[in-house]
Amino acid sequence: METNGTPDTAPPSRPGPGRARQDAIYRSGVSGIRPRVPTDAAGLERAARRALSRKAWAYINGSAGEGRTYDNNRSAFDSYRILPRMAHGVKDRSLSTTVLGQELSSPLLLAPVGAGALVHPDSDLMIARAAGRADVPYVVSNQGSSPLEDIAAACRNARNPDKSREYAGHWFQLYWSTDEQLVDNLIARAEDSGAGALVVTLDTTVLGWRPQDLNLGSLPFSRGQGIxxxxxxxxxxxxxxxxxxxxxxxxxxxxxxxxxxxxxxxxxxxxxxxxxxxxxxxxxxxxxxxxxxxxYSNPGLDWDLLATLTQRTSLPVVFKGILHPDDAERAFEVGADAIIVSNHGGRQVDGAVASLDALVEIRERIGEGPTVLLDSGIRTGRDVAVAVALGADAVLLGRPHMYGLAVAGEQGVREVVENVLADLDLTMALVGAPDIAGLRQMELRRSAPGPSRVSARRQL
Structure with a gap:
């Protein structure tokens, strides 16, 4: 029976990852069981600090100089206001997307973080397994604590068997060495490992001035961690x-x-x-x-060297660390398949422009066609939604997954990913975005940010 052309019954909607995650937590709460991994960004950070040594906390949480760039990243996200729409009728949502021809279950990747042995000797293997089970790609660090081949195997072996799509697996991050034969060796190993892309980090030809590490006289690589x-x-x-x-x-x-x-x-x-x-x-x-x-790194890295990659690898090439629109244009001119707009999480140049602000300027310059990812400042699913609405094809999650590792190991990484994706899914449900294409149409308003909440992080 129909009334005014509208069926009196409708097919049941499928619960998305947001409702599923909420239900799991609330059902456990009936028995007095609370999440071991905090579901809010500040609580997660506090829990990680309690779990980590002083040196590990300084390296993972630390920033360049006085932390201005870190604060800029968060202030940029805080300055955007979401304008939800009502009565949109969106019951089901899809977080899936395609990046560099690879079908992904969501616009989320795990960023490369070096020297994870500060947290656990098998950190990269634990993160890889968590990424595989959560169905998100892991960008393996060139400064990892396990060999690439072992990490790639961990990704493959942990793949969720219930997933119908071919899992994208892992990408590989390359630091350009002063030895060109070593560069070629690392590229060949990335190809042989089945990496989905080669991510070349451009912004770390030298280490930035990092007082948290310097005050402790601590560089993990000098102790054999991360090499x-x-x-x-x-x-x-x-x-x-x-x-x-x-x-x-x-x-x-x-x-x-x-x-x-x-x-x-x-x-x-x-x-x-x-x-x-x-x-x-x-x-x-x-x-x-x-x-x-x-x-390990080449201070003389320039566009001419980067242009040689088109002859040195069959993998899609991604340049990470782009902030200036001119550099974005040049990257695609010399053969990049994608770029990652990033200020290295605020760890290289103190007082640099926020990655989110750079993303907006770069999109205005290069248009909608080229593939652009965002790194630096992502903490929540809401942040992912804002980044996608402002032009990111996907985002990289950095410190939070390391905090999850510190709090609860492999399961902690997976829970952080699940929480971020749950928040993203619920945000999409509440604003009326049925899919990633719809999320790109989400309306935003920008206003001057209020008092910064991240400045208190040094007191956590």
Whole structure:
């Protein structure tokens, strides 16, 4: 029976990830069980700080200089107001999208974060498994704590068998070394691992001024953490052994024999491939650290070098670290398939423009066609929605998934991803966006941001 042409019954709507996540939490709450991983960004950050060592917290949470760029990222997101629409009739939603020809279950990827061994020795494997089970791609860090091949296998083996689409798996982030043969080796390993794209980081030709690490005298790489892609690479090991034969010393300066120095030596031995006792007695582990610090990044990286990638890989090429519209145009001119608008989470240049503001300017310059992703400042599903509405094809989630790892290991990473996607789904439901194309039409208003809530983070 119909009334005024409208059926008196309608097919039941399918609960999206938002309602499913809410239901799971509330049902557990009946038994007094609360989420181990906080569902709000500030609570997650506080929980992670309690779980992490001082050095791990400084490296993961720390920013360049006085933290202005970090604050700029959050202030930019806070300055946008969503204008919801009512009576839109949207019952079902799809978060799926396509990026670089790859079908993704959502516009979310996990960003590369180096030196995850600060949190757990198997951090990258844990993140990879969580990403596989949550059906989001993991951008594997060149400064990872496990070899790329092992991380890729963890992604594949953890793939959710209930998913019908082919899982995109992983991408690989490349830091351009001063040794071109090493660059080619890393690219070849990315291809052999089945990576979906090669992500070249442009904004870290040198490390930014990071007081949180400097005040502790702490650089994880100098303790052998985060260099597993190098110590598992044949070309890199040949360089190390040649330097040992040539008696080349590193640029780290003299090291005083102190308890801290002994602890650093033990850390190097533990993180180098092979038995720890053998590594303590061998020169190669220490030489590997010195070699890494000397050659891992190329301060002379320029557009001419980047243009050679079209002849050096069959993978889609993504340039990460673009903020200026001129650089965005140049990136596509030299052969990039996509760019990631990013200020490295505020870790490189203090007082840099917010990535979200740069995204708006870049989209205005290059138009809607080119593939553009956003990194830096994403904390919630609402943030993902705003970024997509302002022109991002997808976003990268960085610190939050590391906080989840610190709080609850592999399950913590998965819960952070599920919470972000649940928030995104519910935001879409409330504004009337049935899919990602509809989300791009979401109306926003911009106003001057109020008092910054992120400035209190240093007191967490």
């Amino acid at each position: 597993a892609q190098y110590t598992s690479d044949n070309r890199f090991l040949r360089i190390v052994r040649q330097r040992l034969r040539d008696h080349v010393s590193g640029g780290t300066g003299g090291v005083r024999v102190t308890p801290a120095a002994v602890a650093s030596l033990l850390s190097i031995a533990r993180h180098h491939p092979g038995p720890t006792l053998r590594n303590l007695l061998a020169p190669e582990p220490r030489a590997s650290v010195e070699t890494f610090l000397d050659i």
